[in-house]
Amino acid sequence: MTKFKWFQLISILVLLGVLVYVVVIEDVLVKESLDSVSKYCLQIEATYAQMGGIKNSEIVRLTDNLEYSWLKNEERLCFLVNHKSIQEIGVEISRLRSYLEKDDDKEFCASLNLVQLYAEQYNHFMGASIHNVL
């Protein structure tokens, strides 16, 4: 084998490795990020049902955690997915914070449901599935 053939073979193997790595990382990262959003939303929902309102420190803490976790994951996701496709979750989480400050239970719950819906939908169109392939 000539030097170029070796270079070609090694490069192709490296490229194959890079492709596998990127595909796996994307899948894991998307799943992790969206699962974390869903988990926080469910916790907020459960706490809201338990406390009967949003004006309490536990919901504030969980909303903070949700925002922090999403910002951290969004930064990483931007390397792999279209920014425009994931910005709605960030916008809706910011609204949650604003409704929390205004003590607007109704809007807060509506926003929370939206965040959950987005998390579920994103899992559909960002994950690898036969629907997405076709």
Add this chain to the structure above:
Amino acid sequence: MLTIVIRAIVIYIVILFLYRLMGKRQLGEMQPFELVLTLIIADLATIPMAEISVPVLHGIVPLLTLVVMHFIITLLSRWSTKFSNFVSGKPVIVIDPNGVDYKAIKNLNLSLDDIMESLRGEGYFKLEQVEYAIMETNGKISVLPKSNFAPVTNGDLKIKVQEGGVPINIVSEGKIIAENLKLAQLSRKDVDMMLDRAKIKRLKDCLVLAIDLSGEAYIQGYGEKYQTFKFKPLDGVKL
């Protein structure tokens, strides 16, 4: 704007690397699957360059996938003739000693005019000049002319000619190509001698100086007519 500039540079480097990886054949005579690849690469590269919200990886990952696919197809084509025929097709004889094979031309989705055009491109303006014409897999036509119309060669005339080999470019645009000078086993003094012989005063006035294995030198100064002369045979030089 800086983002676009950086992205364009990154994608340019990636594509350059990928084309080098695919080999030189990609740049010349392309097989059908190579043409497809070239068209897709051109299109894919522009997406992340123009759209900032799309990550660069969205452009690079499909490029890498296509190159890996190309490599696998090339490898399989080398291993299996059947696969190669499936992917690239087979050369087809469109003109044989009986004349034009119209059925073959129709199967290739070509017209007789297309064949005539290709033949003219090869220097054959009459069908009766052609013994065989073969449509190659890369879309080019290869022609075997009838003996009466084939160009006369030195072999036909039994003339013995010393092989000149590939000429070596010693000077290009006023600069000595050191690598070629070493290859031709010549010295700077030899170059000066050739320049003197061509009445070119300075090296930087020389547009081109090439010499073949038989010692035939071709030299031309800027704005002057070229000259050829016998210098000395390049004995022992291996190209």
